[in-house]
Amino acid sequence: MYGLVKQRLMRLARTPTEPPEAPVGGSVQVFRASKDFLTYRLAGYWIAWCFPWIGWWILLIAMIANREPALFVLVPLLFPVLVALQLVTYFALRLDYDLRYYIVTDRSLRVREGALVVKEMTITHANVQNLRVVQGPLMRFFKIWSLSVDTAGGGGMQGTSSHSVQLRGIENAHEVRDQILELLRKQGGGAGLGDLDDEQRAGLSAGALERLSEVHEAALGLRRAAEGRA
Amino acid sequence: MTEYRDVLAIRRPHANLLKVYLLQSLAALFAFPFVAVPLYFKYHTLKYEFTEEGISASWGILFRREIYITYRRIQDIHVSRNLFERWLGIGKVELQTASGSATAELSLEGMEHHERVRDFLYGKMRGVKAEEDAGEGEHDVSQLLTEIRDELRRATAALEAGGRA
Numbered sequence: 001m002y003g004l005v006k007q008r009l010m011r012l013a014r015t016p017t018e019p020p021e022a023p024v025g026g027s028v029q030v031f032r033a034s035k036d037f038l039t040y041r042l043a044g045y046w047i048a049w050c051f052p053w054i055g056w057w058i059l060l061i062a063m064i065a066n067r068e069p070a071l072f073v074l075v076p077l078l079f080p081v082l083v084a085l086q087l088v089t090y091f092a093l094r095l096d097y098d099l100r101y102y103i104v105t106d107r108s109l110r111v112r113e114g115a116l117v118v119k120e121m122t123i124t125h126a127n128v129q130n131l132r133v134v135q136g137p138l139m140r141f142f143k144i145w146s147l148s149v150d151t152a153g154g155g156g157m158q159g160t161s162s163h164s165v166q167l168r169g170i171e172n173a174h175e176v177r178d179q180i181l182e183l184l185r186k187q188g189g190g191a192g193l194g195d196l197d198d199e200q201r202a203g204l205s206a207g208a209l210e211r212l213s214e215v216h217e218a219a220l221g222l223r224r225a226a227e228g229r230a
Numbered sequence: 231m232t233e234y235r236d237v238l239a240i241r242r243p244h245a246n247l248l249k250v251y252l253l254q255s256l257a258a259l260f261a262f263p264f265v266a267v268p269l270y271f272k273y274h275t276l277k278y279e280f281t282e283e284g285i286s287a288s289w290g291i292l293f294r295r296e297i298y299i300t301y302r303r304i305q306d307i308h309v310s311r312n313l314f315e316r317w318l319g320i321g322k323v324e325l326q327t328a329s330g331s332a333t334a335e336l337s338l339e340g341m342e343h344h345e346r347v348r349d350f351l352y353g354k355m356r357g358v359k360a361e362e363d364a365g366e367g368e369h370d371v372s373q374l375l376t377e378i379r380d381e382l383r384r385a386t387a388a389l390e391a392g393g394r395a
Contacts, residue, residue, distance in 0.1 A: 126357020152328035211375035218382035225389040
């Protein structure tokens with residue numbers, strides 16, 4: 001049922017269901033949110049939907065007990081509305097899970113999410129400012145984490161800013177964080193504020209220093225030869 | 231750069247952007263004229279320019295706006311496509327720098343080949359080519375130093391030969 005509706009909806013809305021194209025450069029890891037993330041979201045969904053249904057049952061009991069004419073109209077009307085809303089939110093939640101992709105390469109990170117509005121975010125590791133691993137009590141029960149990768153820039157609440165990329169509901173958040181940190185370390189320093197790349201900074205490698213030493217020796221030899229001639 | 235000649239040639243948004251603006255304005259119901267008129271003029275005055283160093287966008291009649299962003303200052307690239315944009319085959323590429331704004335500093339609206347634009351901009355971002363370029367620079371320094379060393383040795387040999395003669 002869900003699969004068929006999803007297929008029709010995606011075709012109608014021209015929503016891409018396949019993973020996004022990986023950014024150029026190095027190894028590519030494409031992964032999805034954990035299946036437990038879906039269970040976690042569904043748990044929250046059922047808990048949240050308990051309240052409207054409890055309200056509806058209270059109204060139903062009040063209708064039977066008080067025989068209020070207004071309730072005889074309201075209660076039957078509310079039932080299909082609640083069912084329809086619950087179905088819509090269920091589909092939205094499932095689609096949110098199905099259309100969520102994370103890509104980590106040697107140089108960058110790409111996240112795509114959304115069904116109605118498809119959003120795709122790309123950042124390079126060189127611009128990363130903070131890495132935050134978050135786990136709530138319910139998430140702890142499902143052994144999942146959320147990793148927030150922040151770049152420089154302000155505005156907006158924490159986690160909602162467009163300067164932040166969220167890898168929600170993953171099991172290996174610490175591994176991914178360490179991997180990004182390692183890649184950052186390999187790429188060298190920099191404030192992540194559009195600094196010049198390594199090749200444009202001062203500093204020479206061991207090979208270049210060895211050549212400089214040879215140049216120094218050659219210059220010394222030249223001086224001695226000039227002195228000998230004099 | 232030649233690989234992305236089509237991206238560098240972009241000067242105007244796709245014509246379907248006007249239809250998206252119209253649909254967005256219709257969604258505003260009674261506020262339609264207040265939304266539609268500014269968007270209409272925005273579409274007709276919106277211009278983009280991709281240069282070697284950065285990208286600029288300008289629009290507006292009464293209040294003119296021009297934004298310039300250098301590629302190296304780009305922090306994040308967001309591509310978003312709402313329902314109307316997907317139906318009409320266009321997308322929006324949003325660019326963020328390290329400024330204090332929570333929203334995009336520059337929105338490239340009405341991009342027909344939004345994935346090409348995204349790839350082009352990604353290629354220009356800091357950190358994408360660091361290793362390759364660093365390796366290339368390293369090679370150049372080493373080669374130059376080797377040449378200087380060899381020249382010095384040749385000069386020494388010539389001096390010694392002259393002294394013996």
